[in-house]
Amino acid sequence: MSSAINDATSPSFFSNKSAKIFVAGHRGLVGSAIVRKLQSLGFTNLVLRTHADLDLTRQNDVESFFAAEKPQFVILAAAKVGGIHANNTYPADFISLNLQIQTNVIDAAHRFGVTKLLFLGSSCIYPKFAPQPIPESALLTGPLEPTNEWYAIAKIAGIKMCQAYRIQHNWDAISGMPTNLYGPHDNFHPENSHVLPALMRRFHEAKVNGAKEVVVWGTGSPLREFLHVDDLADAVVFLMGSYSGLEHVNVGSGKEVTIKELAELVKEVVGFQGQLVWDSSKPDGTPRKLMDSSKLAGLGWTPKISLKEGLVGTYKWYLENVKQ
Numbered sequence: 001m002s003s004a005i006n007d008a009t010s011p012s013f014f015s016n017k018s019a020k021i022f023v024a025g026h027r028g029l030v031g032s033a034i035v036r037k038l039q040s041l042g043f044t045n046l047v048l049r050t051h052a053d054l055d056l057t058r059q060n061d062v063e064s065f066f067a068a069e070k071p072q073f074v075i076l077a078a079a080k081v082g083g084i085h086a087n088n089t090y091p092a093d094f095i096s097l098n099l100q101i102q103t104n105v106i107d108a109a110h111r112f113g114v115t116k117l118l119f120l121g122s123s124c125i126y127p128k129f130a131p132q133p134i135p136e137s138a139l140l141t142g143p144l145e146p147t148n149e150w151y152a153i154a155k156i157a158g159i160k161m162c163q164a165y166r167i168q169h170n171w172d173a174i175s176g177m178p179t180n181l182y183g184p185h186d187n188f189h190p191e192n193s194h195v196l197p198a199l200m201r202r203f204h205e206a207k208v209n210g211a212k213e214v215v216v217w218g219t220g221s222p223l224r225e226f227l228h229v230d231d232l233a234d235a236v237v238f239l240m241g242s243y244s245g246l247e248h249v250n251v252g253s254g255k256e257v258t259i260k261e262l263a264e265l266v267k268e269v270v271g272f273q274g275q276l277v278w279d280s281s282k283p284d285g286t287p288r289k290l291m292d293s294s295k296l297a298g299l300g301w302t303p304k305i306s307l308k309e310g311l312v313g314t315y316k317w318y319l320e321n322v323k324q
């Protein structure tokens with residue numbers, strides 16, 4: 001899906017390092033990595049607000065913020081985010097908060113003169129039984145995975161909102177669809193986090209406490225594709241500078257592992273010596289979601305950080321920043 005009118009590139013993103021950029025959600029996994037990336041490239045004028053300073057679900061506050069700050073670029077990495085249990089347990093929060101945040105930010109960014117906005121979705125937007133690897137064209141071709149359909153519907157609405165504003169207003173809003181992410185500043189909550197930080201914490205605590213077993217959810221058979229968040233941040237900045245199309249863009253590593261393989265790898269990196277016990281009363285979620293990231297590769301971007309390397313770095317960060 002593309003059109004000549006809507007596919008102009010935006011070289012101006014890299015040409016002015018003092019352009020004002022609002023990174024929404026800058027203290028999260030993704031937002032903090034994007035801030036690190038932008039700062040390493042020499043961008044000097046980042047506008048950052050904590051959740052406490054600016055609740056993005058409050059439309060009036062968001063409008064006042066945009067009216068006062070008038071950022072030139074917006075990267076929307078603020079969202080209600082969680083793993084399979086959180087998505088399944090708090091469906092109202094996942095659909096409602098995400099619809100509110102993205103609607104407020106996208107609409108205000110357009111109305112207050114932002115040049116370009118990047119919206120972040122997720123690989124869960126695709127049908128549960130999408131063809132593998134999943135191309136961008138698989139969107140809205142089948143039923144969603146029930147454990148995260150509420151979040152997925154919000155994310156699909158975000159993609160469509162960017163497309164609608166581009167079509168009606170010729171406004172440069174793009175969408176990136178990351179695969180499962182991990183890295184520094186991840187959420188290590190025991191129940192509400194994603195699998196990788198959850199297991200890192202559980203194996204670490206088991207090692208420290210001398211436990212013989214660690215419980216892992218589901219059957220271990222689902223396949224997941226993991227991308228280090230520093231690679232994702234690199235891709236986001238790349239897209240800000242080089243992509244202005246109508247269609248969303250998949251951002252993956254191209255490499256998948258079973259949850260069992262992931263658990264063994266995390267166990268090895270953490271140095272836990274005991275056994276894994278599988279709790280099959282917990283949901284597996286979607287059986288497989290490897291994205292086809294050839295569109296992004298065709299634009300000239302590929303990931304650099306291997307899963308093993310990324311896990312070692314993330315565990316080091318966990319030891320220095322999170323563990324009690």
Ligand SMILES: NC(=O)C1=CN([C@@H]2O[C@H](COP(=O)(O)OP(=O)(O)OC[C@H]3O[C@@H](n4cnc5c(N)ncnc54)[C@H](OP(=O)(O)O)[C@@H]3O)[C@@H](O)[C@H]2O)C=CC1
Pocket residue numbers: 024025026027028029030031050051052054055056057076077078079080081101120121122123177178179180181182185186187194
């Ligand atoms: N993590 C992953 O594996 C994946 C993430 N993504 C996408 O990347 C984006 C970022 O996710 P991630 O960094 O992991 O999430 P995090 O939970 O780590 O960070 C989200 C950030 O958004 C902020 N936030 C949430 N609600 C509000 C609000 N109402 N007003 C202002 N700020 C708010 C949070 O602040 P606070 O903590 O104070 O509430 C936090 O800083 C999301 O769009 C997500 O869908 C996509 C694919 C995979």
Ligand SMILES: C[C@H]1O[C@H](OP(=O)(O)OP(=O)(O)OC[C@H]2O[C@@H](n3cnc4c(=O)[nH]c(N)nc43)[C@H](O)[C@@H]2O)[C@@H](O)[C@@H](O)C1=O
Pocket residue numbers: 082083084085087122123124148151152179180181191192193194195196198199216217218222224259282283284285286
């Ligand atoms: C990024 C993505 O993240 C979510 O989808 P998910 O890929 O299913 O994410 P997950 O990381 O929570 O689980 C992956 C797999 O791992 C298994 N698993 C084992 N043990 C634990 C465990 O301890 N915690 C968790 N969370 N999962 C575990 C778990 O049973 C599942 O089979 C959605 O929020 C979705 O909206 C989304 O976008």
